[in-house]
Amino acid sequence: MSQQTSDWNENSGSHIKIAYAGLELKELILTGLANFNIIANDTIAELEEYLGEQSILSIPDIILIEVDNEGKCFKLVEEIKKSFLLTGVIIVLLSTHKDKTYKQTAMKLRVHDYYSQPFAIDDLRERLNFLVTFKLIKPRLLELSKEVDTTYKMPWGKRAIDLVISGSMLFFLSPVFLAVAIAIRLDSKGPIFYTSKRVGTGYKVFNFYKFRSMRTDADQLLAKLSTENNQYATEAGASKAAFVKIKNDPRITKLGNFLRNSSLDELPQLYNILIGDMSVVGNRPLPVYEAEMLTSNEWSMRFLGPAGLTGLWQVSKRGKEDMSERERKKLDNFYAQKYSIWLDLRIIAGTIPALFQKEKV
Structure with a gap:
């Protein structure tokens, strides 16, 4: 398993831990999401092994997986969904090409998002920050309504x-x-x-x-x-x-x-x-x-x-x-x-x- 962690800094996202699996988009992810704390795995099997070694204190905030032709990523998502330890972890899938069947499968599994190339890395970065904020810190939009900076009062x-x-x-x-x-x-x-x-x-x-x-x-x-x-x-x-x-x-x-x-x-x-x-x-x-x-x-x-x-x-x-x-x-x-x-x-x-x-x- 080849793991690489991006530099920790004070920018938005530096406190967010991402477990990543894939090779084709690896350079794009490590460069474009350098402000996140990324644990990079070359294969889905390595990611699965890494997740199996984590405790409740060390689990990642986000699991980012490249879609593979054999569909192993979907099987891993199913296992993650069954895991009590990984309940609440954000799951985002990345694909190197557009495939409606893959996207439909991902949506049925209720992953948090699915990106197909070409996509803007800035959009992905913003989306991940948003998902952490609203899925983990404020897991229900009902709670968010109490936190918004500006409130609307009906005239x-x-x-x-x-x-x-x-x-x-x-x-x-x-x-x-x-x-x-x-x-x-x-x-x-x-x-x-x-x-x-x-x-x-x-x-x-x-x-x-x-x-x-x-x-x-x-x-x-x-x-x-x-x-x-x-x-x-x-x-x-x-x-x-x-x-x-x-x-x-x-x-x-x-x-x-x-x-x-x-x-x-x-x-x-x-x-x-x-x-x-x-x-x-x-x-x-x-x-x-x-x-x-x-x-x-x-x-x-x-x-x-x-x-x-x-x-x-x-x-x-x-x-x-x-x-x-x-x-x-x-x-x-x-x-x-x-x-x-x-x-x-x-x-x-x-x-x-x-x-x-x-x-x-």
Whole structure:
């Protein structure tokens, strides 16, 4: 076993211990991540031996593995997942070429990230720093909401508008709620409502409600579809996408297409607004797996503004093929910094024509 430890310094990451396995990207990793404390192993077998010799006081923070053609890396990940000692260790896989099958396997194993060449070593460095901070120091985003430097306080005027709109719409649309619920029950097996964890203002995690528009196995199919059909993954030069939006999503039921195109599937979020989880207008609350991808200070700004049912993204770019990930982030950041009651009213006025979209995304 050939081990090499990078120099310890005072830069960010110097306290983070990485156990690495691989030869093809070894020079890039040791040079580009020189501010980390790296234990380099030439083979997966050597890494496995090294991990077997560690105690609870010496285990690494991150395990970084090059993907091999025999799939030994995936077997090692499975063993690491079963180990009580290595519970909570961050696992990131690196590949020298793009292979959808390998990436799908990695996602099913729930590794923390997967990079295929070409990728920017600066992006990897930032991602590893983020993962250590948020997976180890603050393992739950719920805890993060108590630690953010800037907190968002709902203006009383905005909250009053939210209560009036959500309360009145829940009352007057109750017949529509009943009709949609009956239609979903008749259309396909499964629950009427779909509940997921979303990340909103100040990284607050809450239960997010929608009318079910997908098959009951939709979540299990997401890993595969997010690598093959993701609208945002088609950006030139993008190694990975923060947002996931499936084009021509095969998980959607026949009734679900109508509910989505008419935005009726979003109606249960009026309850989220009523109880204060989100606002009528704001940045869209994100699934946890998307929120974890927005790691830099530049993009985390979106979480320092209100979360909302509709916003700049929905009224200006939603569903358009030329919608880039960066454009969406910029719209979210702009609203977080510039929102006002007058801007909210303009967005609400522009929401109605945006409800009926033609693109199937």
